[in-house]
Amino acid sequence: MTDRRPDPVLIAGAGPVGLVMALELARYGVKVRIVDPMTARATTSRAVAIWPRTLELLDRAGGDLSAELIAGGNKVIAAHMLADGKSLARVPLAEIESPYPFVLMLPQSETERILLHHLEARGVRPELATALADFTPDEDGVTATLRRADGREETAHFSALIGCDGAHSPVRHRLGLAFAGETLGSDWAQGDFHLAGMPFPVDEFATCLHRDGPAVLFPLAPGRYRVIIGLGPSTAPAAPPPPDMAGFQALLDRRGPGGITLTEPLWTTSFRINERQVESYRVGRVFLAGDAAHVHSPAGGQGMNTGMQDAVNLAWKLALVLRGRATSPLLLDSYDPERRAVGAEVIATSGRLIRLGTLGNPLARQLRNIVMPFVLGLAPVRHALAGELTEIAIHYADSPLNGASWGAGPRAGMRSAPLAGEVPYGAGDTPRFTLRLGAGVAPPPDDLPGALIDPVMRANPVPGGIELVRPDGYLALAVAEGEWEPVAAYLRRLGPAEN
Ligand SMILES: Cc1cc2nc3c(=O)[nH]c(=O)nc-3n(C[C@H](O)[C@H](O)[C@H](O)COP(=O)(O)OP(=O)(O)OC[C@H]3O[C@@H](n4cnc5c(N)ncnc54)[C@H](O)[C@@H]3O)c2cc1C
Incomplete structure (x- = not known):
């Protein structure tokens, strides 16, 4: 071609x-x-924050890009939730199915x-x-x-x-x-600080809920944290300048787990939240x-x-x-x-x-603080939250590009998790689809249009199943053994004629 x-x-x-x-x-x-x-x-x-799905996808660029990012950052493996200084729940990120089971702080x-x-x-x-x-x-x-x-x-x-x-x-x-949407009526401040006395390990971030608003601490490196603070509702036309270090310290003392001392500000700013989409x-x-x-x-x-x-x-x-x-x-x-x-x-x-995180109603806050430890104690809820945060749950279930789905296996549009030690889907100098063949599946017929397919086929954990994975690691289609015609039709549909 x-x-x-x-x-x-x-x-x-x-x-x-x-x-x-x-x-x-x-x-x-x-x-x-x-x-x-x-x-x-x-x-x-x-x-x-760089989340696992982004690291998986950047890994396709080669040259050890994801490894280089990781080498320069801090791996965080759990999210800690507190309310009024007391621990509510801990959501481990390490349970997700990814070669990168952590959020990278960089x-x-x-x-x-x-x-x-x-x-x-x-x-x-x-x-x-x-x-x-x-x-x-x-x-x-x-x-x-x-x-x-x-x-x-x-x-x-x-x-x-x-x-x-x-x-x-x-x-x-x-x-x-x-660019429809809204600007939320609350002010926020954030800054990077050197600090001492953080009660959690450097591989956990902490969200501290409080009636005045949340305070979130992301560990960038030992003793260096990103601090984000909700300043509360506002009707002013723009966010005020951020507090000085003493102001951040007072807010943290009131809302945080206690014992933290900010020692040096590196960068601070304030902002309003916009929620808009084109x-x-x-x-x-x-x-x-x-x-x-x-x-x-x-x-x-x-x-x-x-x-x-x-x-x-x-x-x-x-x-x-x-x-x-x-x-x-x-x-x-x-x-x-x-x-x-x-x-x-x-x-x-x-x-x-x-x-x-910013519930104004005291009863609703109380309910949240009671229900949250229980709900986050349930493994399926924890997994769902971790999947959303880490972006490994992103999928294209309703995509017009999807082909057929089959049996109880993954549906077209779902993420095809990269397997440790395998070259990532879509790596290299040409975008190619990857065939995954389950146990017992015969190789494809010679007349399968092959120009868009990676010559290296992979194992499919679904026995008797054929999967076609897109160059960005999402499932294009899944069919049963022998059903090569839907695979050929999918590839022919993309063209070109000599395919
Ligand atoms: C102060 C601040 C703090 C933030 N904190 C966080 C945070 O804590 N967490 C988080 O997730 N996100 C944060 N963000 C948002 C995050 O930085 C953005 O989501 C991210 O940078 C988006 O990347 P982008 O490439 O889409 O856009 P940008 O990074 O905004 O890049 C857009 C580029 O387009 C260029 N440009 C503009 N006009 C033209 C033109 N006419 N021709 C060519 N180029 C043009 C601009 O110069 C700019 O370099 C923060 C942003 C700011 C500014």
């Missing part, structure tokens, strides 16, 4: 989502340019530095001090004008534009897409990903992770289409419904966590 070499893809925004987008496309052989008006990278920590500045290093190793260097000024979409992409900080302009054609340009996304505005993640060959498409509360630390997973979802589909290896409109059409459903779920879950 001959690959096409179309115009490059333009990525607007070199934040974490733009960097992952560029890295994924570049490794799949798509020429990219990535531009950003910033003149230097931010050095503040911002998002500090400042966003470090995450970006490591992503950048891997991107540059693939010959792509973000063009800083360069903004996307305007664009005109057409059937084959966009004609875009780039403006440099010194005023110079360049106009060029690109085969697609991906707006990874943050919550105030100029791409989203230019498309005229609604009405469509795609208009023709223009796509939105990351904060440009969805924003929500930092409770649960899902924002950056969800954005990176938008990029992973889009990259293999775009690479197959732009390289001419697949022609079905279904591929690009599936990006919006798949990722909009995930974004909506993340907004709903993080909103529920925020509302649960």
Whole structure:
């Protein structure tokens, strides 16, 4: 099969989502340019949590990317819940089925530095001090004008534009897409501190519930924590400046487990929570990903992770289409419904966590504090919560890309857990589907369209079952032994003709 070499893809925004987008496309052989008006990278920590599903998906990029991130961060294996200083529950994250059974604490500045290093190793260097000024979409992409900080302009054609340009996304505005949702009427403050006297081990984070609002402590390293504090309801037009260190200390003394002494502030800020999602993640060959498409509360630390997973979802589909290896409109059409459903779920879950943590009614708070230890004592509830937090529960059950499902095994659209020691699904320089054959299943017939399939087949734990796994590790279809025709039909449906 001959690959096409179309115009490059333009990525607007070199934040974490733009960097992952560029890295994924570049490794799949798509020429990219990535531009950003910033003149230097931010050095503040911002998002500090990388969840297991993100590590699984970044692992596909090779070059030990996930290992490098892990080496620089702190592995947290449990979430501790307290109310009024007393322990309510402990949710272990280590029980999940993943090669990465922990949440990695790593400042966003470090995450970006490591992503950048891997991107540059693939010959792509973000063009800083360069903004996307305007664009005109057409059937084959966009004609875009780039403006440099010194005023110079360049106009060029690109085969697609991906707006990874943050919550105030100029791409989203230019498309005229609604960003519906609300700004919650409460103020929050957060900061990174050196501290002493933390009563929990450095591999546990703590959520301290209190009638005045929650205080959350994420361990970045021994003696260095991210502290997030709810400041309460507010009708002021903007969040006030964050408290000084004495103010944070007083709030922690009142709401925390006690005995903690803040010794040095590293960075503080305050914020309002926005819960918003764009009405469509795609208009023709223009796509939105990351904060440009969805924003929500930092409770649960899902924002950056969800954005990176938008990029992973889009990259293999775009690479197959732009390289001419697949022609079905279904591929690009599936990006919006798949990722909009995930974004909506993340907004709903993080909103529920925020509302649960900030209950105003004393009776409701009392009930929460009584019920929570009982409910979190139930293994299925603990597993469900851990699955949501770690993002391993993310799935595409209603995707238009799904093929058949079979028997009692996993359904199409579910995550196919990577097995320790196996090359991750979708690794390498071409997006490929993987066949998994259960015990007793004969190899595929010679006339199975094979161009999109990895030549290395894997074992399927479901006896007598055939599974086809997408390049992003989600199940495309599952059928019984001998039923090769639905597999062939699925692959033919993606095209191209010589497949
Ligand atoms: C102060 C602060 C604290 C945060 N704390 C947390 C936290 O504790 N937990 C958490 O999960 N998340 C946190 N976040 C959010 C997290 O940082 C974002 O979810 C994450 O950065 C989203 O990545 P992104 O790449 O989508 O967007 P961004 O990181 O916002 O990157 C967008 C990029 O687009 C660029 N851009 C803008 N206009 C143009 C244009 N015209 N052309 C080209 N490029 C353009 C911008 O310069 C920017 O570099 C915080 C954010 C901030 C600002």
